Amino acid sequence: MKQLSILSIAFLLVAAVAFTGFQQQEKDKKNKKEQLDNRNKGKKNKPANENSNKNDQQPGKKNQKANQGKNNSPGNNNGKGNDKNRGNARMEDDYNWDRETFKDRNKYKNQEKVTICHKFNDDEPAVTLSVSVNALKAHIAHGDVEGDCPNIRDDRYSDRYLNERNDYYERIQESREKVFYSQSILDYAIQRLTDSRVQLATMRTNNVPQVEIERKQVVVLELEENVSLLETLIGVTANLLANKLQ
Amino acid sequence: MYTCTKILSPFLIAFLVFTSSCSENNTKVQEETTITTMDSTSQVIKETTDKLDDQTKKVEESLEKLDKEFESTE
Numbered sequence: 001m002k003q004l005s006i007l008s009i010a011f012l013l014v015a016a017v018a019f020t021g022f023q024q025q026e027k028d029k030k031n032k033k034e035q036l037d038n039r040n041k042g043k044k045n046k047p048a049n050e051n052s053n054k055n056d057q058q059p060g061k062k063n064q065k066a067n068q069g070k071n072n073s074p075g076n077n078n079g080k081g082n083d084k085n086r087g088n089a090r091m092e093d094d095y096n097w098d099r100e101t102f103k104d105r106n107k108y109k110n111q112e113k114v115t116i117c118h119k120f121n122d123d124e125p126a127v128t129l130s131v132s133v134n135a136l137k138a139h140i141a142h143g144d145v146e147g148d149c150p151n152i153r154d155d156r157y158s159d160r161y162l163n164e165r166n167d168y169y170e171r172i173q174e175s176r177e178k179v180f181y182s183q184s185i186l187d188y189a190i191q192r193l194t195d196s197r198v199q200l201a202t203m204r205t206n207n208v209p210q211v212e213i214e215r216k217q218v219v220v221l222e223l224e225e226n227v228s229l230l231e232t233l234i235g236v237t238a239n240l241l242a243n244k245l246q
Numbered sequence: 247m248y249t250c251t252k253i254l255s256p257f258l259i260a261f262l263v264f265t266s267s268c269s270e271n272n273t274k275v276q277e278e279t280t281i282t283t284m285d286s287t288s289q290v291i292k293e294t295t296d297k298l299d300d301q302t303k304k305v306e307e308s309l310e311k312l313d314k315e316f317e318s319t320e
Contacts, residue, residue, distance in 0.1 A: 164281045178295050216315050226301065226304045230302060237291075
């Protein structure tokens with residue numbers, strides 16, 4: 001009799017604990033959903049480049065010529081891929097192209113990779129990411145640490161979910177680095193376009209044969225078209241990646 | 247007291263089993279939804295990044311042509 005009473009009280013206690021846990025879980029889920037909703041609302045209201053400014057880690061190092069060129073974006077561009085869109089691409093790496101470094105670009109592009117433990121702002125578990133050396137500084141500034149994340153078992157999530165999540169963020173990081181590289185090439189191309197236009201104008205005043213000028217103009221036009229498309233694609237990709245790895 | 251406990255016990259056990267299985271299922275469903283979302287987003291990002299890669303290569307090629315064309319005039 002006494003044992004049964006104790007047993008029932010124990011059951012009651014366990015049930016109460018389980019119920020509280022269940023309620024807490026629901027509450028967490030609700031909070032998380034609210035946070036996500038707020039974040040999405042913020043994303044919609046925020047101008048596209050606001051977020052990027054937070055992550056902008058390369059102000060002084062970027063060459064001024066490139067910035068000048070950016071304002072003189074290629075010919076009949078009609079505002080496509082404007083600075084607002086491109087602003088999103090400015091994230092962490094820092095390339096500084098000139099003719100010499102551009103020739104050796106593959107050497108700079110395939111930088112050594114380092115492993116970092118990327119932390120999130122909320123209580124989501126951290127992810128181990130492989131990032132280029134250039135991107136390390138920005139990640140450290142964000143609060144990430146070099147090396148693998150500590151192997152702490154989080155019972156809230158299954159192994160499958162955690163692995164999928166890791167792959168997902170790896171993909172985002174990889175894409176971010178590609179966007180940044182493309183952005184640097186775009187800046188350099190715009191700078192080169194500006195220079196070429198000046199050169200063409202000088203040639204015209206110096207009575208260089210028309211055939212030669214026209215030949216060069218074709219090359220400039222081809223670059224202009226490709227630059228315009230690249231600007232658009234950078235904008236699209238950067239918008240896709242916005243707020244995905246914070 | 248004894249009768250009361252005897253009556254309540256099965257209900258308590260049922261309640262306990264129900265709440266625990268409910269929360270577990272809920273988490274699983276939520277995880278599956280998130281995984282599906284991540285997969286589809288990942289796919290879109292991959293496709294867009296591939297296009298970006300191709301276009302960047304085109305710009306690089308155009309730049310090389312430009313370099314060649316303007317090299318002699320500098």
